[in-house]
Amino acid sequence: MNEITLWFVFYKDQLLMVQHNDGYHIPASEEPPVKVPIGSTVHSIGNLKGMPCKAYALHTPISGEEAPQRVMMGLRASYDHLPFEEYYKGGKAFEILNWDQNTRYCPSCGVPTHQISDIGKKCPECRQEFYPHISPATIVRITRGDSILMVRARNFRGTYYGLVAGFLEAGETLEECVHREVMEETGIRIKNLKYFGSQPWPYPSGVMIGFTAEYESGDIKLQDEELCAGAFFDRDNLPEIPRKMSLARTLIDDWINQ
Ligand SMILES: [Zn+2]
Incomplete structure (x- = not known):
């Protein structure tokens, strides 16, 4: 008999969920909730609540008529509906499926790769191995006395303000990345940079590394291509802030509650 398994089934970024009373x-x-399509690999992605977790991708979305209690929803939106640990594991599943999709052929030889472990593939010709690539980005909460620097990026969806953030460049430390991003985006210098925490960001394969810092010097000069607004705000004068799911929000809430 097969074990009861948690099945993370995706069609593109849409995750299959079932509605229960709670x-x-x-x-x-025990069995996959939807037939595993030919050519789709079932990936082991660890355990949750004592159950093994598996992930696979569909080539077409499921139709709601077959099973009305089933729904497919974008991973980001699922945060508002799933228990946190199920959403969180869904992020890992999505990253693994994305890696699987993007490493089907060796980039040097063009031949199909072989899976050698849960998170490893190998080219049978040149023996090169492929593991999921994670893209690190830093994010920093900058305070000045009782105020916090909030910026509005041109690529933000919605109307909220966030914190200064940016991708790590090759050959750079995380700290150098924060100082560079803050200077490039706002023109100010910061001090007392401290690590705060991190968060996987599976859109599609990132990790956010959060810091706190204090304003040191300089006038705000926004980088026009990336930011459309930015200023220091008091606690009782905050603009709209990011959703609960983000590390940005955790950093802001931590400051609000100080
Ligand atoms: Zn190769």
Whole structure:
């Protein structure tokens, strides 16, 4: 007999969930809840609540008529509906499926790769190995006395303000990345840079590394291509802030609660 397994089933970024009396969950069953398509690999992605977790991708979305309690929802949106640990594991599943999709052929030889472990593939010709690439980005909460620097990036969806953030460049330390991004985006210098915490960001394969810092010197000069607004705000005068799911929000909430 097969074990009860949690099945993370994606069609593109849409995650399959089932509705129970207490809300939505990842389907749990012995057999896959939807037939595994030919050419789709079932990936082991660890355990949750004592159950093995597996992930695979569909080539077409499921139709709601077959099973009305089933729904497919974008991973970001699922944060508002799934228990946190199920959403969190869904992020890992999405990263693994994205890696699987993008490493089907060796980039040097063009031949199909072989899977050698849960998170490893190998080219049978040149023996090169491929593991999931994670893109690190830093984010920093900058305070000046009782105020916090909030910026509005041109590529933000919605109307909220966030914190200064940016991708790590090759050959750079995380600290250098923060100082560079703050200077490039706002023209100010910061001091007392301290590590705060990190968060996987599976959109599609990032990790956010959060810092806190204090304003040191300089006038705000926004980088026009990336930011459309930015200023120091008091606690009782904050603009709209990011959603609960982000590390930006955790950093801001931590400051609000100080
Ligand atoms: Zn190769």
